[in-house]
Amino acid sequence: MKQLFSIFLISFIACTLQAQDAKKAKELLDQVSAKVKSYDNIVIDFKYSLNNPKERINQESNGNVALKGNLYHLNFMGVTKIFDGKKVFTVVPEDEEVTQENFDANDEKAVTPNKMLTFFNTGYKYAWDIPQNVKGRKIQFVKLTPNSAKDTRKEVLVGIDTQTKHIYTVIEVGKNGTKTTLTVNSFKTNQPLSKNHFTFTKSKYPNYYINKLD
Helix, strand or coil, X not given: CHHHHHHHHHHHHHHHHHHHHHHXXXXXXXXXXXXXXXXCCEEEEEEEEEEEHHHCEEEEEEEEEEEECCEEEEEECCEEEEECCCEEEEEECCCCEEEEEECCCCCCCCCCHHHCCCHHHCCEEEEEEXXXXXXXXXXXXXXEEECCCCCCEEEEEEEEEXXXXXXXXXXXXXXXXXXXXXXXXXXXXXXXXXXXCCCCCHHHCCCCEEEECC
């Protein structure tokens, strides 16, 4: 009887601690979301890496993105994507082509740059993970486990600067062994962006073919 009671007590304590950790992790993520929403705009320089030892894949790329509400202006891997609130413009200088398409606001699965700082709000189980010291900054990691069994990701680790409440890194670990890492090199807020920063200006691309998909 004592042994059964001990097992029950240990299980109860473990479940309680797990629940407390999950609550603490969600509270920190909520603080990140609130901080993001408080800014007029955000400009981020980042590094993106993709690694899969089994497939011998190891790639790195740098990029930058400006965010203002749902609007964004992204430069990544030689391609520019601009969302003006209604349409998405994808500019590919190598092909001298611009693809124009309507944005489907009802498509919750659509991956957009402005979701990179708030993607964690729904669809995950939360767990408090390890802290790290990165160049004098305390980075607290939160582990996200997708609720959907169909999700190709095993887990997502979000590293948060505990002082600024800004995301420092996002690490996605796939079920197939693929690991992608997005690391923020520079996080600037309320920048003096031009009023046309989130507008596609056709005159800048006089010889480009405009492929309208809408």
